[in-house]
Amino acid sequence: MFQSLMLAALIFFPICNSTDTITPIQSLRDGETIISAGKNFVLGFFSPGNSKNRYLGIWYKKISVQKVVWTANRENPIYNSSGILTIKGGNLVLLDGGHNSNITLWSTNVSGSTMANYSSAKLTDYGNLVLTDDQQRIVWESFDYPTNTFLPRMKIGRNLQTGLNRVLTSWKSVDDPAPGEFSLGLDLAGVPQYILRKGSDPIWRSGPWNGERISGIPLMNREIIPEIYSYVANNDDIYLICNRANSSKATISVLDHSGLLQRQTWNDMNRGWNVITLAMEDRCDRYATCGAYASCDSNRMIWCQCLKGFERKTPGNWSDGCVRRRSLDCDGKGDGFLRLEHMKLPDTSRSREEPGLSLEGCKEECLKNCNCTAYARANISEGGSGCLMWDGDLIDLRTYSDGGQDVYTRVAASELSCEMNERHDNVLDDNDIEENGKGSELVLFNVSVIAAATNNFSESNLLGKGGFGPVYKGQLLNGQAIAVKRLSKTSTQGIKEFKNEVTLIAKLQHRNLVRLLGYGISGQEKILIYEYMRNKSLDSMIFDQKRSAILDWRKRFSILVGIARGILYLHEDSRFRIIHRDLKVSNILLDDDLDPKISDFGMARIFGQNQVQANTNRVVGTYGYMSPEYAMDGRFSVKSDAFSFGVILLEIISGKRNSYYCDCCSMNLIGHVWEKWKEDRAMEGVDSSMINISSFRTEVLRCIQIGLLCVQEKAKDRPNMSSVVLMLGNETAMLSPTQPAFCFGKENCSDHQIVCNSINEVTMTKIEAR
Ligand SMILES: *[C@@H]1O[C@H](CO)[C@@H](O)[C@H](O)[C@H]1NC(C)=O
Ligand SMILES: *[C@@H]1O[C@H](CO)[C@@H](O)[C@H](O)[C@H]1NC(C)=O
Ligand SMILES: *[C@@H]1O[C@H](CO)[C@@H](O)[C@H](O)[C@H]1NC(C)=O
Ligand SMILES: *[C@@H]1O[C@H](CO)[C@@H](O)[C@H](O)[C@H]1NC(C)=O
Ligand SMILES: *[C@@H]1O[C@H](CO)[C@@H](O)[C@H](O)[C@H]1NC(C)=O
Ligand SMILES: *[C@@H]1O[C@H](CO)[C@@H](O)[C@H](O)[C@H]1NC(C)=O
Numbered sequence: 001m002f003q004s005l006m007l008a009a010l011i012f013f014p015i016c017n018s019t020d021t022i023t024p025i026q027s028l029r030d031g032e033t034i035i036s037a038g039k040n041f042v043l044g045f046f047s048p049g050n051s052k053n054r055y056l057g058i059w060y061k062k063i064s065v066q067k068v069v070w071t072a073n074r075e076n077p078i079y080n081s082s083g084i085l086t087i088k089g090g091n092l093v094l095l096d097g098g099h100n101s102n103i104t105l106w107s108t109n110v111s112g113s114t115m116a117n118y119s120s121a122k123l124t125d126y127g128n129l130v131l132t133d134d135q136q137r138i139v140w141e142s143f144d145y146p147t148n149t150f151l152p153r154m155k156i157g158r159n160l161q162t163g164l165n166r167v168l169t170s171w172k173s174v175d176d177p178a179p180g181e182f183s184l185g186l187d188l189a190g191v192p193q194y195i196l197r198k199g200s201d202p203i204w205r206s207g208p209w210n211g212e213r214i215s216g217i218p219l220m221n222r223e224i225i226p227e228i229y230s231y232v233a234n235n236d237d238i239y240l241i242c243n244r245a246n247s248s249k250a251t252i253s254v255l256d257h258s259g260l261l262q263r264q265t266w267n268d269m270n271r272g273w274n275v276i277t278l279a280m281e282d283r284c285d286r287y288a289t290c291g292a293y294a295s296c297d298s299n300r301m302i303w304c305q306c307l308k309g310f311e312r313k314t315p316g317n318w319s320d321g322c323v324r325r326r327s328l329d330c331d332g333k334g335d336g337f338l339r340l341e342h343m344k345l346p347d348t349s350r351s352r353e354e355p356g357l358s359l360e361g362c363k364e365e366c367l368k369n370c371n372c373t374a375y376a377r378a379n380i381s382e383g384g385s386g387c388l389m390w391d392g393d394l395i396d397l398r399t400y401s402d403g404g405q406d407v408y409t410r411v412a413a414s415e416l417s418c419e420m421n422e423r424h425d426n427v428l429d430d431n432d433i434e435e436n437g438k439g440s441e442l443v444l445f446n447v448s449v450i451a452a453a454t455n456n457f458s459e460s461n462l463l464g465k466g467g468f469g470p471v472y473k474g475q476l477l478n479g480q481a482i483a484v485k486r487l488s489k490t491s492t493q494g495i496k497e498f499k500n501e502v503t504l505i506a507k508l509q510h511r512n513l514v515r516l517l518g519y520g521i522s523g524q525e526k527i528l529i530y531e532y533m534r535n536k537s538l539d540s541m542i543f544d545q546k547r548s549a550i551l552d553w554r555k556r557f558s559i560l561v562g563i564a565r566g567i568l569y570l571h572e573d574s575r576f577r578i579i580h581r582d583l584k585v586s587n588i589l590l591d592d593d594l595d596p597k598i599s600d601f602g603m604a605r606i607f608g609q610n611q612v613q614a615n616t617n618r619v620v621g622t623y624g625y626m627s628p629e630y631a632m633d634g635r636f637s638v639k640s641d642a643f644s645f646g647v648i649l650l651e652i653i654s655g656k657r658n659s660y661y662c663d664c665c666s667m668n669l670i671g672h673v674w675e676k677w678k679e680d681r682a683m684e685g686v687d688s689s690m691i692n693i694s695s696f697r698t699e700v701l702r703c704i705q706i707g708l709l710c711v712q713e714k715a716k717d718r719p720n721m722s723s724v725v726l727m728l729g730n731e732t733a734m735l736s737p738t739q740p741a742f743c744f745g746k747e748n749c750s751d752h753q754i755v756c757n758s759i760n761e762v763t764m765t766k767i768e769a770r
């Protein structure tokens, strides 16, 4: 009896001094923290980046590198450690106690409660700071006032009853949490959509919820992102919420100070954040890049293209967009619709939703209204109904290589049958080159200076012979070491195009890419200048019996992650998509810390895209690393790069080259790894120079599995690089690999046909092996 009373007392009268709570008599001073019950989050004072200013904020408890997810006094820092957080008059207030009288720097500003003495604030395990009144009613919560971070369980959107607008705003810089230029919030004009603004200008648009995901974030729907997003829209509230499938892992979306919206997931293995860019991923994400009635495609050399039935309004300026070639008939039955596939829905601020209408009903409805320019399904889920109808110019369209939906655009009936007349712009406009030169510190070198720096391109300075010409080591007069790539003279590209491409490539900056410093042009001579990597390329270590022992498993794993991140950046994070096409171990350079840097990216562009594409017999790429579809048909894609990555991965783990696995045996490296994998003996193929490898067995096998997934024969089965990065981070479940394209390229073997799968009739003449 007594015991059960005790128990009841414990349940109903919990100990008041719990460390996750602030009360009117328990203030929080700088240096002290409160910690959520499950030890997920901390509330306390911090200094961001290199700043010495103090701010009140919330960060992860278990992550060793401090990650602040919310800040109170964003604009009013405290300059020393005299901050005090307390409860006064029912409000949480932050005081600067370093004066004779306390100065209020920040307050929750809710109207005072009569029983204010019994208010308390508690930090929850989701990172929400919740202020309750004497009746335990929630009067304020930090989730309603987000800063730059969208946490699971937080709502981004608007409460229509209270007017509360939950918006993300970037920090000013990594050192300053004050509101920066960028904000992301729900826009209620037309069919609601999220708009990312720089100041008041829209720079990106999410598009509406399409029943499955935000239409402008195709990544959201891929099975690789385990979060479950829901969109709630009722008369009271419209918001997006993320319910993380597994809350024990830290996953957030951050609007960073440069305006990128990124999903970040903590990776315990390499103690860093895995990053995937959700918005402003490439140039086509930028709002209305191509103007009205034009669509942006980042896979094409010329990103913008008029919709079918439309033509350029002002040649040379895409911001004016396109106009109809033939005017609409309007009243009669003279109009029809063209279906555009894989589209991001156009700006919905000039659209409305018709719930319940079928697609056919929508078409009829649209034809009846002369202002209606397009329609699309409102809910793309199986069995979903309703449609959206636009009644103004169609703005901010783009295509996705994976994802997107159908849009039906209204055109004059005569356009429906005259696709043959389609005119394609095939010259690069000056205007298509983004802010030429601005923002990069690309230097134009005098060729005589480069010649002097390399002893007139002497043999003794030669570092190697790459695909597009020899590479020399050089030294500038100021002592800086450089790598000089002298492009072979067969390039037909004009000087202007060359400059344009070099300028674009120089904008690609990532810690896992070699930095382009400058270039030189003189007559036929075209030269590229890169930062010099003292530790040379990965193949000089990994395939060298003595030096390979320097690379233990941890180092090899971090090299793999670095390479994968570098490729992902080229594919998805940079402002335009680059397919490398020639990834191989000798193109991975190592910096002083042996961190990997990818070189030779963008060469196809720099060298002259047309030349490479026009000549179908000439494929840029290297024997042993090329996917079958690229080697045979010249079809390159992010998936052909993924194939090359798979080969690199298996080479790094085995310490053996794919193409020269053994002299004239029946299989290459991929084949051997696959055979061992099937027999559950994959560890046997691992480089024996790595000490203590058995203790990393699980990780090693996981990596081999990723490698095998990448080298699968069918491109569509291979993961893209964002999946690879997630898989390396142990974040997602993995599929079982199917048979790889393993026999491809065994040219010297008499018996190679025994084990080849379908692609053994490769004609080697098609490949310019290097
Ligand atoms: C903090 O700075 C204020 C002025 O901003 C000063 O009055 C106070 O003495 C300082 N407190 C401490 C502890 O240094
Ligand atoms: C400032 O506020 C703190 C916390 O409420 C309190 O302890 C202190 O007495 C106040 N100081 C002055 C000068 O009012
Ligand atoms: C609280 O209200 C005051 C006066 O209306 C205002 O100046 C201040 O910015 C508000 N503080 C917050 C944190 O909203
Ligand atoms: C709150 O506390 C103050 C000081 O402790 C006291 O003067 C006041 O009467 C209390 N108010 C209520 C509503 O209990
Ligand atoms: C969540 O992840 C942890 C660690 O990865 C794992 O131990 C746990 O089983 C997972 N929980 C669920 C529900 O998947
Ligand atoms: C393109 O057109 C826009 C708007 O019509 C104008 O602001 C811009 O200056 C033009 N750009 C060029 C390069 O002519």
Ligand SMILES: *[C@@H]1O[C@H](CO)[C@@H](O)[C@H](O)[C@H]1NC(C)=O
Pocket (backbone or CB within 6 Å): 369, 370, 371
């Ligand atoms: C079409 O647009 C014009 C101009 O915006 C407007 O005056 C007219 O009412 C619209 N017609 C319909 C049927 O919505």
Ligand SMILES: *[C@@H]1O[C@H](CO)[C@@H](O)[C@H](O)[C@H]1NC(C)=O
Pocket (backbone or CB within 6 Å): 210, 211, 379, 380, 381, 382, 383, 384, 385
């Ligand atoms: C979309 O359609 C599916 C299937 O009918 C339905 O379950 C879902 O609730 C719809 N979503 C919205 C946002 O209407």
Ligand SMILES: *[C@@H]1O[C@H](CO)[C@@H](O)[C@H](O)[C@H]1NC(C)=O
Pocket (backbone or CB within 6 Å): 446, 447, 448, 449
């Ligand atoms: C390049 O350098 C050489 C030698 O210093 C000089 O003669 C020549 O004028 C320079 N060329 C240019 C374009 O500056």
Ligand SMILES: *[C@@H]1O[C@H](CO)[C@@H](O)[C@H](O)[C@H]1NC(C)=O
Pocket (backbone or CB within 6 Å): 455, 456
């Ligand atoms: C480089 O070549 C030029 C002319 O071909 C010659 O004058 C010069 O001496 C050479 N310099 C070196 C370092 O060999």
Ligand SMILES: *[C@@H]1O[C@H](CO)[C@@H](O)[C@H](O)[C@H]1NC(C)=O
Pocket (backbone or CB within 6 Å): 268, 269, 699, 730
């Ligand atoms: C990877 O995840 C699996 C299952 O979630 C877990 O058992 C394993 O320990 C994890 N490995 C690492 C290195 O975190």
Ligand SMILES: CC(=O)N[C@H]1CO[C@H](CO)[C@@H](O)[C@@H]1O
Pocket (backbone or CB within 6 Å): 534, 535, 550, 591, 592, 593, 594
């Ligand atoms: C393994 C190896 O060669 N490491 C070298 C990388 O480069 C730095 C700087 O030159 C050298 O100090 C390392 O020895």
